[in-house]
Amino acid sequence: MAVSTQVSLVPPFTRESATAKVRRAEDGWNTRDPETVSLAYTVDSRWRNRSEFVNGREAIVAFLTRKWSRELEYRLIKELWAFDGARIAVRFAYECHDAQGQWWRSYGNENWEFDEQGLMKARYACINDLAITEAERLFHWPIGRRPDDHPELSDLGL
Template sequence: MSPMPVPPFDAETAAAKVQAAEDVWNTCDPEKVAMGYTDDSVWRNRDSFIVGRDQIIAFLRQKWQRELDYSLRKQLWAFTGNRIAVRYQYESRDPAGRWWRSYGNELWEYDDAGLNSRRESSINDVPIIESERRIFGRRSDADRGRDVIDLR
């Protein structure tokens, strides 16, 4: 396994960081996801303010109890030094069986060890019908690097 990319980021390491984040989030494993964040990481996720791995884990457990069959695609938007901006889309269904596509932008800040110390996320949800789904499971090798807006 290759070492975790650390700042300062270049185009290759920033893209690798984004793909690694997508891969781990698609596991829907809160503990595994939280290991990519500092012990005191600060999040803003929609209208929630979260601090630290324990709160991240609790938040993600609740998230994936209400966002079932979650499947995510992230794309590098910009980077500089120890910061990365991404845009993303994910699809999920709620416990009542309604499908949603969520569109978001995130701003990430990393410590010197390559752990995410700050995450700012803005997300909009759009109801879809199941036949409109276009994101399924983990990204295939052939799909890696594709622009999220190409997923039509």
């Protein structure tokens, strides 16, 4: 699904703009570039990620740098769950492996809130991890943006 440049990605969201916002976030995270990803958040953005609390862009960059130094070959799919006004709820799954070669699929839900410029000011993530074998992997595209023709979470039965 290519994101149209004609869709306004600021609140209040429509189904089309919320879906585009989710894909834009997925694309950003799949770059695994903490500095670039941090620019989608307000300078004072507040996060809860699992049991960790992250506040502000500098802390987001530090968090993502740590995350992607241990979550190797990271690939993520996000899917719109619900939206209203300036809020979007998503479900997601990502696959990666650790330094020992153990593959993981992590499942979760995120609740997002945006400011008037479309920057995320709050992110609350709940995540569960499942050890998988390499043969159980479902996300095989080259590192980077998920191809438009790759199945989404619902298509994969996740």
